[in-house]
Amino acid sequence: MRNYVMRRALNLLFVLFIVSILIFLLVRLAPGDPARVMAGEHASPEALAAMRKEWGLDKPVIEQYIIWLSHAARGDFGRSIQSHESVLTELLLRFPNTFELSLFAMIFAVLIGLPAGIVSAVRRYSIFDYGSMVIALFGVSMPVFWLGIMLLMIFGVKLDWLPIGGRLSVYTSLRPITHFYLIDSLIELNFPAFWDTIKHLILPSIALGTIPMAFIARITRSSMLDVLHQDYIRTARSKGLNENIVIRKHALRNALIPILTAAGTEFALLMGGAILTETVFSWPGIGTYIIQAVNARDYPVVQGSVIFVAFLIAIVNLLVDLTYAYIDPRIHYK
Amino acid sequence: MQEHTEFYDTMRFLKKNKAAMAGLIIIIIFVLMAIFAKQISPQNPLAQSLKDNLKPGFWAGGHSHLLGTDEFGRDLFSRIIYGSRISLTVGFIAVLIGILIGATAGIVAGFFGGWVDDVIMRTVDIMFSLPSILLAIVIVAILGRGLDKAMIAIGITYAPQIARIVRSETLKVTNTEYIEGAKAIGSPSFRTMWIHVLPNVMSPIIVYGTLSIGSAILDAAALGFLGLGAQPPTPEWGAMLADSFHSITGGYWWVETFPGIAIALTVLGFNLLGDGLRDAIDPRLRNRQ
Numbered sequence: 001m002r003n004y005v006m007r008r009a010l011n012l013l014f015v016l017f018i019v020s021i022l023i024f025l026l027v028r029l030a031p032g033d034p035a036r037v038m039a040g041e042h043a044s045p046e047a048l049a050a051m052r053k054e055w056g057l058d059k060p061v062i063e064q065y066i067i068w069l070s071h072a073a074r075g076d077f078g079r080s081i082q083s084h085e086s087v088l089t090e091l092l093l094r095f096p097n098t099f100e101l102s103l104f105a106m107i108f109a110v111l112i113g114l115p116a117g118i119v120s121a122v123r124r125y126s127i128f129d130y131g132s133m134v135i136a137l138f139g140v141s142m143p144v145f146w147l148g149i150m151l152l153m154i155f156g157v158k159l160d161w162l163p164i165g166g167r168l169s170v171y172t173s174l175r176p177i178t179h180f181y182l183i184d185s186l187i188e189l190n191f192p193a194f195w196d197t198i199k200h201l202i203l204p205s206i207a208l209g210t211i212p213m214a215f216i217a218r219i220t221r222s223s224m225l226d227v228l229h230q231d232y233i234r235t236a237r238s239k240g241l242n243e244n245i246v247i248r249k250h251a252l253r254n255a256l257i258p259i260l261t262a263a264g265t266e267f268a269l270l271m272g273g274a275i276l277t278e279t280v281f282s283w284p285g286i287g288t289y290i291i292q293a294v295n296a297r298d299y300p301v302v303q304g305s306v307i308f309v310a311f312l313i314a315i316v317n318l319l320v321d322l323t324y325a326y327i328d329p330r331i332h333y334k
Numbered sequence: 335m336q337e338h339t340e341f342y343d344t345m346r347f348l349k350k351n352k353a354a355m356a357g358l359i360i361i362i363i364f365v366l367m368a369i370f371a372k373q374i375s376p377q378n379p380l381a382q383s384l385k386d387n388l389k390p391g392f393w394a395g396g397h398s399h400l401l402g403t404d405e406f407g408r409d410l411f412s413r414i415i416y417g418s419r420i421s422l423t424v425g426f427i428a429v430l431i432g433i434l435i436g437a438t439a440g441i442v443a444g445f446f447g448g449w450v451d452d453v454i455m456r457t458v459d460i461m462f463s464l465p466s467i468l469l470a471i472v473i474v475a476i477l478g479r480g481l482d483k484a485m486i487a488i489g490i491t492y493a494p495q496i497a498r499i500v501r502s503e504t505l506k507v508t509n510t511e512y513i514e515g516a517k518a519i520g521s522p523s524f525r526t527m528w529i530h531v532l533p534n535v536m537s538p539i540i541v542y543g544t545l546s547i548g549s550a551i552l553d554a555a556a557l558g559f560l561g562l563g564a565q566p567p568t569p570e571w572g573a574m575l576a577d578s579f580h581s582i583t584g585g586y587w588w589v590e591t592f593p594g595i596a597i598a599l600t601v602l603g604f605n606l607l608g609d610g611l612r613d614a615i616d617p618r619l620r621n622r623q
Contacts, residue, residue: 018460023472030476141602143552145559146575146594153582153590164583272465276556280579290468291560294475306472310463 001325008321012314019310020072020303024065027299068303077304082296087304091286095308096179097167098285101277102270104201105209109266113213114259117220121228122247132217139214144273148207148280155203163200165282172196208277212266219262223255230254256327264320268313347614354610360603368419375412376400379569383407388586402588404578406567410588413569414596420570421600424485424563425551429543431489432550436496437539441527443497444504455501458494466491467556474562481554481570484563488553492546499542503535541612548604555597571597 035051036043043051052058056067071078077087116136120129156164163169168181174193177184185194227233228251236246275287282288286305293301348354367374377399384407391402391410401410443454461469473487507513508531516526557563558572566577571593578589 015460015463018456019463022460026472026476137605138598138602141548141552141605142598143555143559143572143575143594145556146590146597149575149579149582149590150594153587157583157585158587268463268465272467275465275467275471276559279560290471294471295561297475302472302475306464306468309465309468313463313465 005318005322008318012311012318015314016307016311020069020307021065023303023306024068025061027303028061028064030297030299072304072307077307078300080293080301081298082292082301087301090289090301091305091308093179094284094286094289096181097283098271098274098278098287100180100182100197100201101204101208101283101285102267102274104205105207105270105273105277106212106266108205108209109212109216113216114220116213117217118224118247118252120217120221121224124225129221133221136214136217139210142210143276144207144211145276145280147210148204148277151203151207152280162203165200165280167197167200167284168193169196169200204277204281204283207280208270208273211273212270215262215266215269216259219259220255223258224251227251227255253327257324260320260323260327264317267316271309271313344611344614348610351610351613353606354614357603357606357608357610360599361607364418364422364600364603367415368422371415371419375409375415377409377412379408379413379416380567381408388581388584388589391588401592402586404574404589405581405586408567410592413574414571414592416569417571417574417593417596418600420481420564420568421551421554421597424481424488424554424570425547425600425604428485428488428550428554429492429546431486432492432496432546433539433543435490436493437500437532437535439493440497440500441504441531441535444501445508445523445527445531451501454497458497461491461494467553470553470557471560471562474557479562479565481564481568484554484557487557488550491553492550495546496539496542499538500535503538504531507531507534537615541608541615544604544611545608548601548608551597551601551604 035048035055035057049058056064059067068078075088077091079086080090083090116132120126120132123129152164155162168174172193174181174185174190174197175188177187181197182194185191185197233246233250236250237243241250274285275290277283278285278287279291286309289301290305292298293305383403386399386403386407387405389399389403389407390396391400396402399409399411401414404410404413439454439458443451469491470484470487473490474483477483477486513526513530516530521530554563555570555572555575558570558574559576561573561576564570564573566573574593575590578586582590
């Protein structure tokens, strides 16, 4: 087990290393002079030269990369060209926002998708089965950002039940401690802030969670159908076990593995969707940070953020693999 | 002859699949809309008329603008019709680019094996470690904004999946006797891959391609919405949603509703047809239903 984790961790470092080379090269291929972007349209040649020297842009690409890598290894992704803030500090400040949003979206997806898939499999070809298949099909055909806009228009603007964006209302005060607003508000027993945080989370979580929900429902259905035809299910039924126990203990537990495998892919999808959802709901997360950086050609931020996201996804995939052993005692890692 | 009957079987099975046929009808309607955009659309999609801005459509008794107008007074219905041209073209070409890159990489990896296979498949793994939309955003950030660059970026993000599928199909084919025969008579590698391997890995490419057109249209709309794809005043559906986004607080719901419905319907059409094609081509699934 320990060996396995070690091997996976090494593999993770290797992947991040390659990703960093790719991103670094890609960014250097971009047309346009970053020094000119930083210094402004009307900068003098001297100012440009000074800017290049300051940011190391006058050195060869390989040297630039080695300098960058040696800093990155120590957790220093450089500074934003726009704000001059440290990229890692900004990413870590925004990470809790994206994390809370993704977590809520995933909870929404599992809470609806898993039961819908189970019922569809157990009552195959029923109205419920067809209904949830149709909803799932529409779910994966809709643009995430459009669903967000529709939710915003109906529940935010028209009905005025929920806020139309942002992380907290202007009038809500909350002292950031962990920057996870739900935790911070609970530590301080600040219930108005807790409630306000929840209200801001609802719409973006539904928008972001819909595609994963549709996926989970589809996979759960097919995985449950496979398991329900196994001999041991017939045995369990024939020995007179309660149908509920057959479904929960015998079928679902065995059907969970493919569902969980998909959860890793789901997370990558979730991070992609977060970029769009955050833009719609003006959510101060990593997604909006990346988009701002892309629009401003803020290369240190683009580089740092992409590697950060790749790191998060790799970690989640590793955790998912480790969870298999817990769910399925037959799996051992060597 | 074998080829013909197999194709015939697939089509006959596909015809019986009502969902796939519904998908095909949706696609045909949008394709016709795209071809005859000039004849169908009641107005010029780019013509502004500021005094008619944000006018509601048929639900409020508006006769001149069926689906209302946007903030520049442009006819929404005409813009959506012209938008089908852009979205269908982008979806199709992006997937074609993906197939071109992915299928080449997949066949080469599967056919040669060894270190070539390792290098290609490692690259594929690494591309999978990033969300495809993020990859597309980064590529567009580097190439520059615009519809053509968005197509290339989306195409590149589809290549890894296609490479994986084609590689595993190629591996199945390379162990067959006719490939060994081709090698034995000294057929050059390129010729063997082109004439003997490619036709045998075509059907998964077609299925995955059809399924991907839908998501490629979604990705193009997403890039358009982020301001990285089609640029104003191009009537691209995603860019239309972005252009009018700020007017939703005023209750002008139609500018944000109809372009989204157009995207969702088109994508739904391709997803339905793609699912049907997959079931029809995979003989294991044929007898299940």
